[in-house]
Amino acid sequence: MDEKYSVLVVDDEPHGFDVIEAHLYREGYELHYAASGMEALSSIDSFEPDVILLDVMMPQMDGIEVCRLIKSDTYWKHIPIIMVTALSSKEDLARSLDAGADDFLTKPVSGIELRARVRSMLRIKQQYDALEATLRLREDLSNMIVHDLRNPLTSILMSGSLLMDSGLKGKDLERVELILSSGRQLNSMINDLLILAKMQSGKMILNLAEVELSDLATKALSQFSGVAASKKLRLRSQLKKLDHPVSVDANLLYRVLDNLLSNAIKFSPPDSTITLEVDDPSDLVTDETASHQATIRVADEGIGVSEELQQRIFDKYEVGSPINSVPQFGLGLAFCKMVVEAHKGRIFVEENKPNGSIFTVVL
Incomplete structure (x- = not known):
């Protein structure tokens, strides 16, 4: 066996580990032992097991609860768990499956069956690891390409700005304005992708500062006055001056406002109203x-x-209802969610009766 796989055995009775060790010693696995559910949870980071053999009947915390906690952890949920149990009740087996168990072994443990089931789970783990490696490679390549797009795009935007100042008129001016508008939109998408990549890799650091939220909202709203007028849309603001500054990453929150307002304009019919509101969270106060x-x-x-x-x-990459001539990539709202949650806030959408939507951010 080229690679030495790690197997974690969780059993409150040392004899249970001795039996499994005797059955597996020729397989060349690196065996680890935890005498309780709490010990398993506290040591899983150091053991980094490829498979977990988990006894169901344990004091203080049974195997089903341990399984549920492991499977609820984003980092460890992919590890196959084989429940080792003397239980024969279908209800108990159903509870184990609901907790996320991948396979079962009944006591007394058969060596042939144990070795076969561990090998089966290792194959599943290998397939998962290979898929994860492929996805990481694809993500890394995508991020490199997106990053490299910034240089030619910067040249396009700079050249467009110079043309705008060269005295163009009529159709020529309209064409350059369209180039600049499309370039800014593309630049915004590239920035969103790069920030998403940083957040997903855990490398994003918030630059928190106390800001006046209504001023930030006014700035975000003002940039859409031209496009709103061209689409015959009314922009309305209800911006309360809060009696306290809010600690946020101003650049990221500005981009959240930019995304939400851009979406609202994109999906609004002519002669309708878009409202941006800043208020206290008094009407949403709950324990949460x-x-x-x-x-x-x-x-x-x-x-x-x-x-x-x-x-x-x-x-x-989730998009709403398809609309002709309205590009949808499913990144803007995902970006908003990650930024808001990084600020320990939440974002959700509701109906705006009789027509429309209300996107709410609670910070």
């Missing part, structure tokens, strides 16, 4: 939101978001 400092809402009168889609509209 009591520590929050402010609420931001962006309301439109567009096509709205279906109730079913509201649950996944913030997922990466």
